[in-house]
Amino acid sequence: MSSITSLGIGSGLDLNGLLGQLEEAEQAKLAPIAQQVEDQQVKISAYGEMQSTLSAFDDSVAALNDPALFQSVTSNVTGSAVQAAAGAEASPGRYDVEVGQIATAGNLATERVSDLETVVSEDGGTLELSFANGELNHNVAIEADSTLEDVRDAINADPEAAVNASIIFDGEGHRLALMSEETGEQASIIGTNFDQLAAGNLAGDPGGTVSQAGQDAELMVNGIDINSATNQIEDAIQGVTLDLQEPGSSTVVVERDNATIRDSIVGFVDAYNEMKSTTGQLTAFNGEEGEAGPLxxxxxxRAIESSLRNDLASGVTQNGELALLSDMGLSLSVDGTLELDEQQLDSALANDPDGVASFFAGDEATPGLAGRLASTTEQLLSSNGALEGSINSAETRIGSLEDRFERTEQSIDRTLDRYRTQFAQLDGMLGQMQQTSNYLTEQLNGLGGGQGGGGMGGMM
Known part of the structure; x- marks a missing residue:
């Protein structure tokens, strides 16, 4: 840079200023290239927006292309005796449920111990647990010098004990309380040898064991008697799980879940219109500001819009007859967005639910509208699809422009170096000429002064 700042010293000309103007003119060659790079980057961002909204639309299409959506059912319960949850296998219908009794777990409280610090078993031993179902009988090892709390902990630590142990105070002493882990008559705890294990260490008034046998649930479904060891009954109504709450009456109505189907169709419409809105913004021209969208x-x-529009307008053949969007309450408006007639959709769901399912999800032999759209969106979003191809093309263009930018920069540097060298040579040449001019002027002035002096001397 020192060579630049020294330019003009010899000649007195503003060569630095001139060189700066030439450099500015050369640098201007880079601006169009940089603008093209920026344009391509904006395009890539716009394609990314398209991918995002198309992907969201693809998700909504996938939901409608799932036959399970149209097989979904819901259960409505009146009365507080039961709660119900319907699965995909449930058949629509009405079921009257009468609960006579709910299933309970067996309980047993042992004899009393006067104090929690009392050693129940000095030598240790075995606590025998007996159940209505003898296959559940189990012995729990009790260590020497165990208190009532130690016995409780030993039971709860044994995974085969089939009971939960706790301690209750009945106002006169402490008892070991045992509750069966499972409900029902057969899982009921019915006895222990606690009095033998703790012989000699019980309270003065040990009292007797207090027990309450477990019981099975009893109910009727549409007049059919059903017994169950648990309060959760999964096979009384196919595909429906009943959860018994209390004795009493309830009505369970199983019906097609039209609300979920409707929500999926509304989501499909919204996702398509959101995609159209994004496309419109990216391809619009603002006449007032003179700005054009990046795409x-x-x-x-254009190809994406055309493919999706063709799929939507083609309709679906059902049983040899052509079904159209309008049959489902859908229509393509003038601006290309989807419009939904909610009343007509609700009517189609109520009167021809199988037709709605066939239109959107199709069957094994023929894809429905959603299946056709799914194939299209899958191709468009694939690594070999139109969007990814456009992004790759823009990235390749950016790489080419960056190479061109670098070459242009190098060319500008060479040009400026040449200007700098030429200006330096010019400055030196003009400086030498100025020195020569000054020298000659001095010499001529000197010659003129000598002649004048000689003439005056002669006159004297």
Whole structure:
């Protein structure tokens, strides 16, 4: 840079200023290239927006392409005797449920111990647990010098004990309380040898064992008697799980879950219109501000819109007859968005639910509208699809422009170096000429002064 700042010293000309103007003019060659790079980057971002909204639309299409959606059912319960949850296998219908009794777990409280610090078993031993179902009988090892709390902990630590142990105070002493882990008559705890294990260490008034046998649930479904060891009954109504709450009456109505189907169709419409809105913004021209969207006139966008519009307008053949969007309460408006007639959709769901399912999800032999759209969106979003191809093309263009930018920069540097060298040579040449001019002027002035002096001397 020192060579630049020294320019003009010899000649007195503003060569630095001139060189700066030339450099500014050369640098201007880079601006169009940088703008093209920026344009391509904006395009890539716009394609990314398209991918995002198309992906969201693809998700909504996938939901409608799932036959399970149209097989979903819901259960409504009146009365507080039961709660119900319907699965995919449930058949629509009405079921009257009468609960006579709910299933309970067996309980047993042992004889009393006067104090929690009392050693129940000095030598240790075995606590025998007996159940209505003898296969559940189990012995729990009790260590020497165990208190009532130690016995409780030993039971709860044994995974085969089939009871939960706790301690209760009945106002006169402490008892070991045992509750069966499972409900029902057969799982009921019915006895122990606690009095033998703790012989000699019980309270003065040990009292007797207090027990309450477990019981099975008893109910009727549409007049059919049902017994169950648990309060959760999964096989009384196919595909429906009943959860018994209390004795009493309830009505369970199983019906097709039209609300979920409707929500999926509304979501499909919203996702498509959101995609159209994004596309419109990216391809719009603002006449007032003179600004064009980054994808205005883009062939990829036109191809995507055309493919989806063709799928939507083609309809679906059902039993030899053509079904159209309008049959489902849907229509393509003038601006290309989808419009939904909610009343007509609700009517189709109520009167021809199988037709709605066939239109959107199709069957094993023929895809429905959602299946056709799914194939289209899958191709568009694939690594070999139109969007990814456009992104790759823009990235390749950016790489080419960056190479061109670098070459142009190098060319500008060489040009400026040449200007700098030429200006330095010019400055030196002009400086030498100025020195020569000054020398000659001095010499001529000197010659003129000598002649004048000689003439005056002669006159004297």
């Amino acid at each position: 205005i006139g883009d062939s990829t966008v």
